[in-house]
Amino acid sequence: MISPQSDQQNFSREPPGIPESPLVDLHPGRWQMALARARLALRSFRGGWAIFVESRIGVLSLATIVLFALMAISHPILMATVWDAEVYDPVTGYAFDRLDHPAPPNWRHPLGTDPLGRDVLSQLLSSTRSEFVLGITAALVTVGIATTVGAVAAYYGGLVDALFMRLADLIIALPGISLLIVLSALFRLNLFYLALIIGILGGFGGTAIILKSQALSIRVKPYIEAARVAGGGHFHIIFVHIIPNLLPLSLLYMMFTVTGAIFAEAVLSFLGLLDLRMSWGIMIHTANTGGYLLGGTRYWWLIIPAGASITFLCSAFYLVGRALDEVVNPRLRRHTS
Amino acid sequence: MVADSHAVVSDLLMGGNGQALVAVEGLTKRFPVSKSLFRQASSFIHAVEDVSFSLAPGESLGLVGESGCGKTTVGKLLVKLIEPTSGQISFRFPSPDAGSGEAVDASTIRSADLRAFRRQAQMIFQDPYESMNPRRTIYDTIAEPLAVQGVGHLTDRVDRVTEILTQVGLTPAGSFLFRHPHELSGGQRQRVAIARALVIGPSFVVADEPTSMLDVSSRTGIMTLMQNLAQGLGISYLYITHDLAVARYMCHRIAVMYLGKIVEMAETEELLGNPLHPYTRALLSAVPVPDPTYRRDRPDIRGDLTLPINPPPRCRFYDRCPVATDHCRDNPHPPMEEHGPGHWVACYEA
Ligand SMILES: Nc1ncnc2c1ncn2[C@@H]1O[C@H](COP(=O)(O)OP(=O)(O)OP(=O)(O)O)[C@@H](O)[C@H]1O
Ligand code: SF4
Ligand SMILES: [Mg+2]
Numbered sequence: 004m005i006s007p008q009s010d011q012q013n014f015s016r017e018p019p020g021i022p023e024s025p026l027v028d029l030h031p032g033r034w035q036m037a038l039a040r041a042r043l044a045l046r047s048f049r050g051g052w053a054i055f056v057e058s059r060i061g062v063l064s065l066a067t068i069v070l071f072a073l074m075a076i077s078h079p080i081l082m083a084t085v086w087d088a089e090v091y092d093p094v095t096g097y098a099f100d101r102l103d104h105p106a107p108p109n110w111r112h113p114l115g116t117d118p119l120g121r122d123v124l125s126q127l128l129s130s131t132r133s134e135f136v137l138g139i140t141a142a143l144v145t146v147g148i149a150t151t152v153g154a155v156a157a158y159y160g161g162l163v164d165a166l167f168m169r170l171a172d173l174i175i176a177l178p179g180i181s182l183l184i185v186l187s188a189l190f191r192l193n194l195f196y197l198a199l200i201i202g203i204l205g206g207f208g209g210t211a212i213i214l215k216s217q218a219l220s221i222r223v224k225p226y227i228e229a230a231r232v233a234g235g236g237h238f239h240i241i242f243v244h245i246i247p248n249l250l251p252l253s254l255l256y257m258m259f260t261v262t263g264a265i266f267a268e269a270v271l272s273f274l275g276l277l278d279l280r281m282s283w284g285i286m287i288h289t290a291n292t293g294g295y296l297l298g299g300t301r302y303w304w305l306i307i308p309a310g311a312s313i314t315f316l317c318s319a320f321y322l323v324g325r326a327l328d329e330v331v332n333p334r335l336r337r338h339t340s
Numbered sequence: 341m342v343a344d345s346h347a348v349v350s351d352l353l354m355g356g357n358g359q360a361l362v363a364v365e366g367l368t369k370r371f372p373v374s375k376s377l378f379r380q381a382s383s384f385i386h387a388v389e390d391v392s393f394s395l396a397p398g399e400s401l402g403l404v405g406e407s408g409c410g411k412t413t414v415g416k417l418l419v420k421l422i423e424p425t426s427g428q429i430s431f432r433f434p435s436p437d438a439g440s441g442e443a444v445d446a447s448t449i450r451s452a453d454l455r456a457f458r459r460q461a462q463m464i465f466q467d468p469y470e471s472m473n474p475r476r477t478i479y480d481t482i483a484e485p486l487a488v489q490g491v492g493h494l495t496d497r498v499d500r501v502t503e504i505l506t507q508v509g510l511t512p513a514g515s516f517l518f519r520h521p522h523e524l525s526g527g528q529r530q531r532v533a534i535a536r537a538l539v540i541g542p543s544f545v546v547a548d549e550p551t552s553m554l555d556v557s558s559r560t561g562i563m564t565l566m567q568n569l570a571q572g573l574g575i576s577y578l579y580i581t582h583d584l585a586v587a588r589y590m591c592h593r594i595a596v597m598y599l600g601k602i603v604e605m606a607e608t609e610e611l612l613g614n615p616l617h618p619y620t621r622a623l624l625s626a627v628p629v630p631d632p633t634y635r636r637d638r639p640d641i642r643g644d645l646t647l648p649i650n651p652p653p654r655c656r657f658y659d660r661c662p663v664a665t666d667h668c669r670d671n672p673h674p675p676m677e678e679h680g681p682g683h684w685v686a687c688y689e690a
Contacts (some may be wrong), residue, residue, distance in 0.1 A: 032498075033495065034492060038493065039518045040518075042518075043518055134360065190460060190677060224470055224473075225465050225467055225471040226470065226471050227463070228416075228421055229463075229465055229536070230418055230473075230488075232462060232463045233485040233488055233536070234458035234459075234485055234488045234489050235484065236488070247475050248475060287355045295549065314421050325412055
């Protein structure tokens with residue numbers, strides 16, 4: 004009926020440098036659609052990865068995180084194979100082979116033992132898993148809340164926005180660590196509750212404000228109006244248009260939240276306020292209550308492994324976040340091509 | 341003034357076949373200049389002021405004027421992206437069982453009705469770069485109206501999108517489905533924007549300067565395409581442009597806007613051949629029309645377009661008008677009057 008005329012030649016020509024389209028079949032069915040989408044996701048992941056690997060610090064930090072993840076996995080394996088639970092259990096074990104606890108590193112205990120005769124390496128490895136669980140749970144909770152709150156506050160504005168933003172101000176004004184100290188004194192906080200509290204405080208606090216300001220710039224884009232003309236309701240616009248455009252920034256703040264959560268755990272555990280079996284903070288706490296923290300570098304194996312792990316894992320997540328920033332935020336990208 | 345605009349509308353409707361697809365009466369939109377939660381705004385931008393016109397089924401009306409005169413605002417009011425401060429819009433969309441349906445007052449269209457309304461009234465946006473979500477594929481973008489309205493199953497929608505892509509000249513359609521907007525040229529994106537507006541089969545489309553962001557070589561292609569689609573599918577356009585030459589090519593009738601007001605409206609050739617308002621004449625003198633039989637005076641207009649914030653109660657064009665008189669200064673904005681069959685002008689000196 005309609006013939007797109009001579010001009011068609013001008014337009015159907017592809018602009019140079021377009022990657023091959025994942026779908027050329029004229030009448031794709033359900034399966035081809037899903038497949039094409041998967042290929043598309045893979046392609047955009049590859050694109051992001053290519054930018055990420057340009058950052059040396061980012062790659063190094065990611066390698067550090069992978070190393071810690073391997074450490075976390077290695078503990079249950081070692082316990083099941085070469086380590087006897089009587090001796091090597093991070094909490095209840097006792098190294099019968101030595102009498103001079105805390106014993107310095109030796110062949111059977113590569114990082115020595117703590118004042119209670121427990122193997123330090125086993126403690127270090129078993130804590131790694133808790134740190135990951137804590138950090139990632141807190142990050143998911145934070146970002147889940149912050150993304151939704153930011154998008155909703157930016158979209159509706161007015162009273163909804165005012166309420167969420169005053170709440171955020173309130174949370175920011177509260178000194179975070181002191182609040183956690185009070186809470187942990189009132190309730191017995193285990194790993195999960197700690198992750199939840201950190202997640203909620205972060206999610207309704209500063210992260211929500213940052214994601215909201217980003218959402219505000221998305222809300223005024225013409226494609227939001229186009230979606231409304233198409234017939235999209237509030238839910239459709241928030242979840243299909245605003246939130247997907249927030250996700251890159253959310254991912255970034257997930258990394259920063261992991262850093263904050265691990266650090267908060269270390270501080271609270273050091274103060275002996277948490278109901279955890281074992282953690283890096285508790286390891287330092289144990290050294291401190293035994294008076295070994297004042298002994299300078301003489302009992303280094305009680306402090307350095309845990310302290311260094313906290314420092315390295317925290318900075319690794321932070322630096323991965325900074326490297327992701329360049330992927331997410333093209334303005335920061337250095338031109339290398 | 342209100343009485344005047346009423347008279348105009350009824351005349352316009354009677355003058356036509358009485359079955360206008362869209363009828364607009366006394367449409368007004370004011371934006372508060374400083375809005376705060378607690379303070380009432382004291383100044384308003386009178387973006388659209390007492391605008392009336394109607395559009396017959398299959399007819400294209402051009403809305404022409406300088407940047408900032410309120411064209412986009414009229415368009416957004418017509419597709420209910422924003423609500424008018426006052427005035428009425430009514431639609432008489434064809435009912436499913438052929439023949440035109442009942443006239444519906446736009447202000448009564450809510451929630452469920454709004455969905456149905458969005459099937460009939462669509463908009464092509466000014467900027468083909470910003471009006472598409474960069475994270476969504478071309479398929480997602482075009483299928484959006486179908487998806488949110490729950491039209492058909494996935495495979496039906498894919499077929500429909502493929503069909504419309506072919507109609508707008510993006511072939512082979514399959515190779516475009518899973519591209520992202522940034523992988524397309526400006527002309528291709530504008531074709532996608534057209535496809536998105538037409539995919540659900542509307543009878544009325546607001547086309548907001550669909551060619552203004554394109555280079556000259558892409559323009560004619562898009563214009564021809566829109567012409568063909570309008571004829572083939574029986575669509576009425578409100579075609580917004582700042583370019584009289586474009587309007588001449590695309591539209592049956594043209595309405596000239598100045599600072600929120602329609603100052604002249606007539607059949608295209610009548611308006612171009614016999615412009616009566618000093619502003620229309622000034623616009624025409626700035627357009628090269630490749631037709632030597634057009635005679636025109638060349639009035640100069642002074643100064644620049646100003647923002648219509650709390651404008652004084654006189655002719656909006658007074659400050660720049662080369663033929664203004666004391667009468668113009670001391671009287672309110674002139675009413676629309678018919679100076680020939682279907683030729684409406686708002687000027688005391690016309
Ligand atoms: N949401 C808004 N809030 C406040 N003022 C607005 C808003 N939208 C438009 N305006 C004002 O209303 C006037 C008309 O704007 P509009 O976008 O309709 O002009 P236009 O004729 O489409 O111009 P252009 O050719 O540049 O697109 C302008 O002065 C503009 O600043
Ligand atoms: S009414 Fe007067 S001021 Fe206004 S356009 Fe006509 S002549 Fe000019
Ligand atoms: Mg505009």
